[in-house]
Amino acid sequence: MLLPLAGGPLDKLAHQVTRLPKKGGVEGGEDALHITGKALFAAKENFGKRARVKFLTEAMAVGLANVPESRLTKAYWNTFYCSSVLHKKGESLTGKYCKNRWCLVCCRIRSAQLIKEFAPLLESWPQKHLVTLTVPNCSGPDLAATVKQMKGGFDTIRRCFTMQHRRKQRATPLVALRKLEATHNPDSDSYHPHFHLVVPDLATANELRAAWLLQFPAAKWKGQDVRPANAGAAHELFKYFTKLVTTQSKERFIRLAPLNVIFEAIAGQCTFQKFGVPKTKAVLSDDEATALAEELNIDAVFEWVQAQADWVDKESGEMLTDYKPSAQFRQFVESKIVYNSPQKNLFKDHLKPFKPI
Numbered sequence: 001m002l003l004p005l006a007g008g009p010l011d012k013l014a015h016q017v018t019r020l021p022k023k024g025g026v027e028g029g030e031d032a033l034h035i036t037g038k039a040l041f042a043a044k045e046n047f048g049k050r051a052r053v054k055f056l057t058e059a060m061a062v063g064l065a066n067v068p069e070s071r072l073t074k075a076y077w078n079t080f081y082c083s084s085v086l087h088k089k090g091e092s093l094t095g096k097y098c099k100n101r102w103c104l105v106c107c108r109i110r111s112a113q114l115i116k117e118f119a120p121l122l123e124s125w126p127q128k129h130l131v132t133l134t135v136p137n138c139s140g141p142d143l144a145a146t147v148k149q150m151k152g153g154f155d156t157i158r159r160c161f162t163m164q165h166r167r168k169q170r171a172t173p174l175v176a177l178r179k180l181e182a183t184h185n186p187d188s189d190s191y192h193p194h195f196h197l198v199v200p201d202l203a204t205a206n207e208l209r210a211a212w213l214l215q216f217p218a219a220k221w222k223g224q225d226v227r228p229a230n231a232g233a234a235h236e237l238f239k240y241f242t243k244l245v246t247t248q249s250k251e252r253f254i255r256l257a258p259l260n261v262i263f264e265a266i267a268g269q270c271t272f273q274k275f276g277v278p279k280t281k282a283v284l285s286d287d288e289a290t291a292l293a294e295e296l297n298i299d300a301v302f303e304w305v306q307a308q309a310d311w312v313d314k315e316s317g318e319m320l321t322d323y324k325p326s327a328q329f330r331q332f333v334e335s336k337i338v339y340n341s342p343q344k345n346l347f348k349d350h351l352k353p354f355k356p357i
Helices: 044-065 075-079 106-124 140-166 202-215 231-238 257-268 326-334
Strands: 085-089 092-095 129-133 174-186 191-199 225-228 245-248 251-255 272-275 300-305 308-315
Touching: 044 106, 044 326, 092 129, 092 174, 106 174, 106 231, 129 140, 129 202, 140 174, 140 191, 140 257, 174 225, 174 231, 174 257, 191 202, 191 231, 191 257, 251 257
Parallel strands: none
Antiparallel strands: 085 092, 085 300, 129 191, 129 225, 174 191, 174 272, 245 251, 300 308
């Protein structure tokens, strides 16, 4: 149903070679999301980019909150309210952020923070490579278990590399930045969980791919990709953990039911982790913007109005960003966010009233 507008090979020495077991291992590491409640402003046209993703996010959040029997309904409504009210005081805006990983507003902030935090490290790896590790596609009910198995297998590899390093069989333990992704194939109705990693050199990339295939013999060699990582490829590591838009019959849609399956399977899990990387100072500031405050020279409260695609000062009627979505983008947001298949009106009988929880 269409929703209305809503708001080299392993170094095996002759003695004490640490070999990879076939199964086992536990997941490790943690990722942290730091979003400040204050923002300094640069220019209306720059901060308008946030208005654009808020416009899409609010419509998507309403749809996700109405997916029948979702375990994340309340969290989706939190995203609906994310940064809906901004309080301007002096040169800063204060707002509440939901910090949910499906929220495009929060993801955009978090991606910028991660890029700033890890860009110096990536620049220090002149021979860095991007590695993609995959397993065969799985069904929706099996997605959470498949991700858990992947993390366990990867942790086995990491511990093996660590033991090899301690026994002087490797120069270093595993050093890598890793992101978990999951996508949906609408043609086969299957899910594709995979890891993207950036490692310092080609030798580590090849060792990692070989070790992965030992852990997951059903995975195909051609599905494990290794390539040089330029700046753009490295930055892909810090973007969203799933593709929101799918294409079928040359049309683009956001399918809510498969996205809910992915979000439920990944709930509470780390999507970005670092291994063997020294601690870095977290970037806490959201400095997407700095000069708009000079234009907004009085304290004000701006509330998001979906129909206007902007934050509006209810007293003066002033728009915060003057962002205007294109006719094409507005049409996409209003008509291409669907429950699952645009040919099947599965959503109608289960659609809840438009009433936040």
